[in-house]
Amino acid sequence: MRILLANKFYYRRGGDCIYMLNLEQLLKQHGHEVAIFSMDYPENLDSPWKKYWPKNMSKLAAFTRPFGDAEVRRKWTALLDDFKPDVVHLNNIHTQLSPVIAEIAHSRGIRVVWTLHDTKLVCPCYTCTRDGKWCEECFTDKKAVIRHKCMPGNIPGAIIGWREILKWNKDRLQACTDKFLPPSQFLADTMVKGGYSAEKMHVLCNFIDVSKVQNPSLKKEDYYVYLGRINSSKGVPTLCKAASQLPYKLIVIGGGELLPELQAQYKDCKNIEFVGQKNWDEFRPILEGARFMVLPAEWSENNPLTVIESQSLGTPVLGARIGGIPELIEEGVSGMTFASGDVEDLKAKIVSMFEGSFDYAAIAKNAQKRYNAEAYYEKIMKEYEG
Known part of the structure; x- marks a missing residue:
């Protein structure tokens, strides 16, 4: 074909x-x-x-x-x-x-x-969010994108988005x-x-190509990891705020517009390490060695590959209860969920993930079969x- x-x-x-x-x-x-x-x-x-x-x-x-x-x-x-x-x-x-x-x-x-x-x-600005909250106004009123200036570039960007969804x-x-x-x-x-x-x-x-995740080590070390773009919609500022108040090490993998700002803001915080963009061969050992991966999204992620990759390596996931993320996590078995954007709930669940017990081999086996x-x-x- x-x-x-x-x-x-x-x-x-x-x-x-x-x-x-x-x-x-x-x-x-x-x-x-x-x-x-x-x-x-x-x-x-x-x-x-x-x-x-x-x-x-x-x-x-x-x-x-x-x-x-x-x-x-x-x-x-x-x-x-x-x-x-x-x-x-x-x-x-x-x-x-x-x-x-x-x-x-x-x-x-x-x-x-x-x-x-x-x-x-269904949403000119891709995310169905406005002021950090779920929004469906454009489903019935396309001019809402102009009224609320939802697109980059304010009014000009909003007008383009409006014309685009009309056409x-x-x-x-x-x-x-x-x-x-x-x-x-x-x-x-x-x-x-x-x-x-x-x-x-x-x-x-x-x-996922199962050949890429064969024989994960399942040996976990005392750190957790974030993998993805470094921006607000991914919830990275919220994650860093929570991580800076806890005694556990967070490794942040990825690049994005907020990386320089967050690096400067947390340069004296020994619990947060920014390692930049990595390819699969570089970040796989970090991901499979983590106690868990955290996905603190503050917009409605659809079906994030980072969750699939993590679980396929036997690494449980702490994910925000938003979008399609909860569909991928069996509470207490392959990870946990928390209220999106809630620093206190995120902090509590990070502690629970470190104190909890997970069957890493079972997580990897079930994920590789499912995906x-x-x-x-x-x-x-x-x-x-x-």
Whole structure:
């Protein structure tokens, strides 16, 4: 089968990118031909398909690219002409690529499936949060994004977000997409609340290449770890505030806009160590040696790969009770949950995680079975075949 994967970036930037990179490898291992469509970005991995990729988006292009500009249309059409895919599998494409690629593929009779990694299709600012709280106002009133200035860039950004969700509305996107694949029930339910058809939704939890997590050491040391982007929506400031008041060592893995600020703020705190961005081979031993991984998200994470990776290495997870995170954690067995954004509850649960007892071998065994790539392959092929 010839499968065309599309995502706005093509490097290990976040969960959407990691998912697509893993899926590309999985499909190739099973003998399928796979092409990639992305935006040409400096940090992208090399690819034989990059000649088809539209250039990195400029400030000026921010006013045209979200609506399907001429370059995207031209290069996407050329890729369809040359590769002739049986299936187009979309991931995060809004703004940098735009859903116009779904319409073009559909108009040619190509099957289109779309893995959803966030709530962008029902919320212009991706997160369904406002002032740190869950918000569904845009589900029924699209101008709410302008009224509350929810997008970066204040009014100009909000106007672009408003125009974008008006153009790429639920009726238009459902007409050109055969199936949406939300990785969590939470996201599927959110899409339905936003007006999408439940029949178009098929929940497919993310997966992991089990060969990457074989034979974890299960030997735990006296530290815990955060793995991910260093920003406010991930709850890292809240985590650092809690960690600075406790006697346990926290290792923070990742990069992001708040890293320099937090490094300066906690430079004298011996319990917090920032180690920066790491690749899999570098952070795997840190993650599998941790007593637990903490995910303090303050926006509705969908189906975070960091939870899947941690549990597959036998590392329990302390996760915020928000979005799809609780679906991945069996309380007291594979981890614990706490009230998102609540420093005191987070502190109490960190203590409980250190004082509790977990069967690390059982966590790894159950996670590797639950998130097995081969089981996922069988499911995704059914979606491709229709």
